[in-house]
Amino acid sequence: MKSVLSRLLMLVVLVALLLSACAPAATPAPTQAPEKPLRVAIVMPSSITDMAFSQGMYEAWVKVQQEMGGPSKLEIAYSENMFKVPDAAAAIRDYASQGYDIVIAHGSQYGTSLAQIAPEFPNTTFAWGTTTDTFADQGIKNVFAYNPAAEQGGYVLGTIAALMSKTGVLGVCGPVEAGDAKTYVDGFKYGAEQARPGVKVQVTYTGSFSDVSLMAAAAETHIAAGADMLTGSSQSVVGAIGVAKEKGAKWFGQQWDQTSLAPDIVVANQVYDYTGIIKDMIAKRKAGTLGGVAYTLTLENGGLTIKYNDRVPVPPEIKAKADEVIKGIIDGTIKPLP
Amino acid sequence: MSTQVLGLDGRLPTGQMRIEEMRMIGIVKRFPGVLANDHVDFDVRAGEIHALLGENGAGKTTLMRQLYGLYRPDAGKILINGVEQHFNSPQDAIRAGIGMIHQHFMLVPSLTVVENVALGLKSSRGVLLDLDRVEKRVRELSEQYGLKVDPKAYVWQLAVGEQQRVEILKALYRGAALLILDEPTAVLTPQEVEDLFRTLRQMARDGHALIFISHKLHEVLAISDRVTVLRDGRVVGSRPTKETNKVELAQMMVGRPVILQYERSPAQLGEVQLAIENLVVGGDRGQDAVRNVSLEVHAGEILGLAGVSGNGQRELAEALAGLRPVKSGRILLCGKDVTHEPPGARIALGQSYIPEERLRDGTIKEFSVADNLILEDHHKPPFSRQIFLNFNAIREVSKRLVNEYNVKTPSVDTPVKNLSGGNIQKLILARELSRRPKVLIASQPTRGVDIGATEYIHQRLLEQRQAGTAILLISEDLDEIRALSDRIAVMYEGEIVGIVDGPSATAEQLGLMMAGVREGGQHHLEKIRL
Amino acid sequence: MNDLFTIPVILGIIYSGLRLATPYLYASIGEAFVQNSGVYNLGVDGIMLMGAFSGFYVGMKTGNLWWGLLAAMGVGLLMGLLMAVVSVTLKAEQGISGIGLYMFGLGLSSLLFKKTMTGVESISGFQPVRIPLLGNIPYLGDVLFNHNLLVYGAFLLVPLASFILYKTPFGLMIRAVGQNPQAADTLGINVDRIRYITVSLGGMLAGIAGASLSISLINLFQENMTSGMGFIAIALVYFGSWRPWGIMGGALLFSFVNALQLWLQVLGVNFPYDFAVMLPYAMTILALAISVRRAAMPDALGKPFERGEF
Numbered sequence A: 001m002k003s004v005l006s007r008l009l010m011l012v013v014l015v016a017l018l019l020s021a022c023a024p025a026a027t028p029a030p031t032q033a034p035e036k037p038l039r040v041a042i043v044m045p046s047s048i049t050d051m052a053f054s055q056g057m058y059e060a061w062v063k064v065q066q067e068m069g070g071p072s073k074l075e076i077a078y079s080e081n082m083f084k085v086p087d088a089a090a091a092i093r094d095y096a097s098q099g100y101d102i103v104i105a106h107g108s109q110y111g112t113s114l115a116q117i118a119p120e121f122p123n124t125t126f127a128w129g130t131t132t133d134t135f136a137d138q139g140i141k142n143v144f145a146y147n148p149a150a151e152q153g154g155y156v157l158g159t160i161a162a163l164m165s166k167t168g169v170l171g172v173c174g175p176v177e178a179g180d181a182k183t184y185v186d187g188f189k190y191g192a193e194q195a196r197p198g199v200k201v202q203v204t205y206t207g208s209f210s211d212v213s214l215m216a217a218a219a220e221t222h223i224a225a226g227a228d229m230l231t232g233s234s235q236s237v238v239g240a241i242g243v244a245k246e247k248g249a250k251w252f253g254q255q256w257d258q259t260s261l262a263p264d265i266v267v268a269n270q271v272y273d274y275t276g277i278i279k280d281m282i283a284k285r286k287a288g289t290l291g292g293v294a295y296t297l298t299l300e301n302g303g304l305t306i307k308y309n310d311r312v313p314v315p316p317e318i319k320a321k322a323d324e325v326i327k328g329i330i331d332g333t334i335k336p337l338p
Numbered sequence B: 001m002s003t004q005v006l007g008l009d010g011r012l013p014t015g016q017m018r019i020e021e022m023r024m025i026g027i028v029k030r031f032p033g034v035l036a037n038d039h040v041d042f043d044v045r046a047g048e049i050h051a052l053l054g055e056n057g058a059g060k061t062t063l064m065r066q067l068y069g070l071y072r073p074d075a076g077k078i079l080i081n082g083v084e085q086h087f088n089s090p091q092d093a094i095r096a097g098i099g100m101i102h103q104h105f106m107l108v109p110s111l112t113v114v115e116n117v118a119l120g121l122k123s124s125r126g127v128l129l130d131l132d133r134v135e136k137r138v139r140e141l142s143e144q145y146g147l148k149v150d151p152k153a154y155v156w157q158l159a160v161g162e163q164q165r166v167e168i169l170k171a172l173y174r175g176a177a178l179l180i181l182d183e184p185t186a187v188l189t190p191q192e193v194e195d196l197f198r199t200l201r202q203m204a205r206d207g208h209a210l211i212f213i214s215h216k217l218h219e220v221l222a223i224s225d226r227v228t229v230l231r232d233g234r235v236v237g238s239r240p241t242k243e244t245n246k247v248e249l250a251q252m253m254v255g256r257p258v259i260l261q262y263e264r265s266p267a268q269l270g271e272v273q274l275a276i277e278n279l280v281v282g283g284d285r286g287q288d289a290v291r292n293v294s295l296e297v298h299a300g301e302i303l304g305l306a307g308v309s310g311n312g313q314r315e316l317a318e319a320l321a322g323l324r325p326v327k328s329g330r331i332l333l334c335g336k337d338v339t340h341e342p343p344g345a346r347i348a349l350g351q352s353y354i355p356e357e358r359l360r361d362g363t364i365k366e367f368s369v370a371d372n373l374i375l376e377d378h379h380k381p382p383f384s385r386q387i388f389l390n391f392n393a394i395r396e397v398s399k400r401l402v403n404e405y406n407v408k409t410p411s412v413d414t415p416v417k418n419l420s421g422g423n424i425q426k427l428i429l430a431r432e433l434s435r436r437p438k439v440l441i442a443s444q445p446t447r448g449v450d451i452g453a454t455e456y457i458h459q460r461l462l463e464q465r466q467a468g469t470a471i472l473l474i475s476e477d478l479d480e481i482r483a484l485s486d487r488i489a490v491m492y493e494g495e496i497v498g499i500v501d502g503p504s505a506t507a508e509q510l511g512l513m514m515a516g517v518r519e520g521g522q523h524h525l526e527k528i529r530l
Numbered sequence C: 001m002n003d004l005f006t007i008p009v010i011l012g013i014i015y016s017g018l019r020l021a022t023p024y025l026y027a028s029i030g031e032a033f034v035q036n037s038g039v040y041n042l043g044v045d046g047i048m049l050m051g052a053f054s055g056f057y058v059g060m061k062t063g064n065l066w067w068g069l070l071a072a073m074g075v076g077l078l079m080g081l082l083m084a085v086v087s088v089t090l091k092a093e094q095g096i097s098g099i100g101l102y103m104f105g106l107g108l109s110s111l112l113f114k115k116t117m118t119g120v121e122s123i124s125g126f127q128p129v130r131i132p133l134l135g136n137i138p139y140l141g142d143v144l145f146n147h148n149l150l151v152y153g154a155f156l157l158v159p160l161a162s163f164i165l166y167k168t169p170f171g172l173m174i175r176a177v178g179q180n181p182q183a184a185d186t187l188g189i190n191v192d193r194i195r196y197i198t199v200s201l202g203g204m205l206a207g208i209a210g211a212s213l214s215i216s217l218i219n220l221f222q223e224n225m226t227s228g229m230g231f232i233a234i235a236l237v238y239f240g241s242w243r244p245w246g247i248m249g250g251a252l253l254f255s256f257v258n259a260l261q262l263w264l265q266v267l268g269v270n271f272p273y274d275f276a277v278m279l280p281y282a283m284t285i286l287a288l289a290i291s292v293r294r295a296a297m298p299d300a301l302g303k304p305f306e307r308g309e310f
Helices: A002-020 A053-068 A085-097 A108-120 A150-164 A179-195 A212-224 A237-247 A275-286 A316-331 B060-067 B090-095 B113-118 B131-145 B160-173 B190-205 B217-223 B246-254 B313-321 B343-348 B358-362 B369-373 B391-404 B421-433 B451-466 B478-484 B507-514 B522-529 C007-036 C044-062 C065-089 C094-116 C140-144 C149-167 C169-179 C181-186 C191-217 C229-239 C244-266 C273-291
Strands: A038-043 A074-079 A102-106 A125-129 A143-148 A169-174 A200-205 A229-232 A250-255 A266-272 A294-297 A304-308 B021-031 B034-045 B049-053 B075-080 B083-085 B098-101 B178-182 B209-214 B226-231 B234-240 B272-282 B288-298 B302-306 B326-333 B351-354 B439-443 B470-474 B487-492 B495-501
Touching: A038 A053, A038 A085, A053 A074, A053 A102, A053 A266, A053 A275, A074 A085, A085 A102, A085 A108, A102 A108, A102 A275, A108 A125, A108 A143, A125 A275, A143 A275, A150 A169, A150 A179, A150 A229, A150 A250, A150 A266, A150 A304, A150 A316, A169 A179, A169 A212, A179 A200, A179 A250, A179 A316, A200 A212, A200 C244, A200 C273, A212 A229, A212 A237, A212 C007, A212 C191, A212 C244, A229 A237, A237 A250, A275 A294, A304 A316, B021 B060, B034 B049, B034 B060, B034 B075, B034 B209, B034 B234, B049 B060, B049 B190, B049 B217, B049 B246, B060 B098, B060 B178, B060 B209, B090 B098, B098 B160, B113 B131, B113 B160, B113 C169, B131 B160, B131 B190, B160 B190, B190 B209, B190 B217, B209 B217, B217 B246, B226 B246, B234 B246, B246 B451, B272 B313, B272 B470, B288 B302, B288 B313, B288 B326, B288 B470, B288 B495, B302 B451, B302 B478, B302 B507, B313 B326, B313 B351, B313 B439, B313 B470, B343 B351, B351 B421, B358 B421, B369 B391, B369 B421, B391 B421, B421 B451, B439 B451, B451 B470, B451 B478, B470 B478, B478 B507, B487 B507, B495 B507, C007 C044, C007 C140, C007 C149, C007 C169, C007 C191, C007 C229, C007 C244, C044 C065, C044 C094, C044 C191, C044 C229, C065 C094, C065 C191, C149 C169, C149 C191, C149 C244, C169 C181, C169 C191, C181 C191, C191 C229, C229 C244, C229 C273, C244 C273
Parallel strands: A038 A074, A038 A102, A102 A125, A125 A143, A143 A294, A169 A200, A169 A229, A229 A250, A250 A266, B049 B209, B049 B226, B098 B178, B178 B209, B302 B470, B302 B487, B351 B439, B439 B470
Antiparallel strands: A266 A304, B021 B034, B021 B075, B075 B083, B226 B234, B272 B288, B272 B326, B487 B495
């Protein structure tokens, strides 16, 4: 009797878990739709409200969905908080076997799994990032890759931060030294150093994309060491933003517009806009190309934009300098990485 | 043993009211598949030691657990001083003046003596512990009853005999007027048994009512005023101790006449099968537990190794079995040096081992009887066919062994943990002896085993000796050593004090050696007498 | 390297270290009560997440952080109670039920977050309170005596827990139940009741641990924001040999080393960051290997109690 009860309880727990954590929020297609909708599934390491990496991808698809005419044209399913790679791999395989047309593996840590799964579903389009590797060298033809040139915006924001700083010390809260986090950090540092020789750029990595607490401690440390301008990457920066707000340091957002979290201190953000590449992938799929293209999000192609916060005004001369830098990066006269 | 009671005001020296009479009437207790107590009547009076005698599984402990509130009877009544009691928990029984000393001590090793005594009691300081006051009272009680123990010592630091004193103090502190002692001598040395008996006699004189549970006849005869024998959950009979004897009680317990003295033919000595040379083995705490021990065991003899518990016997046995590393010296098994060989190699050479801790080292208690029977030979035919186990063969052989060795078990698929101690021991014996060993190390083979099974195990060991096996019998039970051994070696503080001829050795001689007096060591002897 | 041993850096390490240690202290001390009574609850991280969410949500909606804290305690208590039902009454395998509870807390806190809020929002958490006199000590006053109440609470909890465990009859019962429940039972102690109390208490403290993140240290809620802190908290209980002071030592070691490695990075000490990040874990494992006294481990840890299993 007891074991039956405890099994029942476990079952309840499991059901609750399934309901909450990995329920693919599939939007059902209206019945008798004249045309079969395009079905896309996104697997993400954090949540769709993380104000960073995952939210950027999810909201881009929602925007494309609206442009295309709603769920009857484009059906979106997603699994968020797949911070464990085996869970993510299982989700990717599930979606592919359920016949989703496009499956997005949104995380560079999913690459190895994807390279195994993609060949099993040759009619499905896969895409992953941030990377430039489409596995074409492995003979795989149905994988797109996308990679934000995060160093470009990083360079621009670094320029602004260096020029605005009173202490001449900037703090960068990095998560893991890899992917777009690394290129962003490197670009920010280089931009700051170019704009203001002698500026001190302090860089920390926490070794985790999700450790909010350590990220907060990192921001604390930067400020204690004199930094008055902070930036950082990954969903865990919300911890750092909280500290910056409390201590009155300025913040530069990355991956998503983080203004709403701290409207009084966010100066500017580099925002990823995936809508362009999404539309291109859909078009390519219709034309019969299921993969093989490595996209790069740049300032030039509109995949990256710099978004200012009106409540924290940037002096006009600094803004002018920033515009100049953007132009330089677009026309190639400025290299954002050393 | 007098039933004349001091203190006529009806109080005990502890200040507690006496229990003049406790009566259990028509107690019935069922467990799934077992009728543990079948209309049992039992009583005890102030100033009396009433022994409850019976084989393992006769229902003695079950009966007493009902008196202590751990189980509730299915039928029957418990009366104290004529008033019916309903015990829902030990708390109720304790409140009624009942204390119980369990066979396995109910102490928390990581706590001190005082903490163990205070455990579960209301503190005189409310939410704060009042250990200093408890300690004072413990000292008083230990003075009063001659129960010497350091109140501030941690229980894990105490010897077994001292731990038992803590148990008694615990009960007295809680005002026990009636004390139940469940197999209290099972783990004690002869000296400690004497101390315990002295305390029990004093408690009886002071007006406590005592229930003494045992299966050891000579102890029952030595300590009790009355004996009640239980068999298969029923009362077989009740006698004043003065009017009965060993033979009658043994027969009542087992239900048939029992042999208490074995007939043995002279030993037919063969070659040396097990030779131990200058062996040194480390103990658990880094000290040398076995010091420079040399012994030889011949085919066809039983060499008894006597000694008070904790003098290195266990470490020696484990070293011989290959379970404990040897620091120096050699072990030769059938002429081969196996000093640093693993247990498997020794088994392969024909050594069998009956461990002291039969549940921990001798069996895998979650496994079935059959699985335990083939533990050592599972990889050999007929039990295995290449990589598979041959279940039919395993069952057949298991059934045959269970029958042959008289193991009482519902089936060969029953997990071993459900068997009684005696039956587990028979099971180990079946496994080890059926392999026809050349050398047998038997460590405390009958500890905690009832008379019937003990007799059976002894007969089997003698048979094995007859068949030419070299047997090293390690035991703390002098009667057992004397009844079976051809030669007796006595171990004291890790060394062999001396080796004497078995049949002619006297208990006094052995007792002195067990206290560290060497053979012929006259001056040493005098020192002891001073 | 010289930069490292300046006063501001050392003070900074102390300040950050104390803050980092706060959630671990609540969670670990709570788990110490649980484990000392012979149960282990691997669901600490899940309870922390629920505590973090409920503390944040209620604090935000009512505008009163105390209500938030109370909510976190209540939710933690309920989850502890759930664990107690499963592990004590139903005698389920504790490792698995704990992991189940963790996943339950992780999933439910995410679900509730999504249903009730549009995204990550921050609030103003408990403000630092400078302790009179002590707070005016030069240098040390700022880093030791100018924290918010939950940080002080975490460190006051250590002597309090130690007192309860070692100086009260209740603590004695807890330890006895964890070491030898049969013995406790024969003395009329209700083993199951003691375990219900400790497991619920442990849950409540894990709830506060979560709230200390969401309304006192970081002041926002994000899904999976604990990112496994609860599991470190459990390791710290072993590290501290089940004693509150030992646990505090472990929590401080882990946190100070973590704060130190951030400073190493900030000061640009030539040091691979991967190694710096590993440092607190490596130090903890090393100290664990040296210090853990298995003898101190409650003998009945993880074993459900059943009367008659003598």
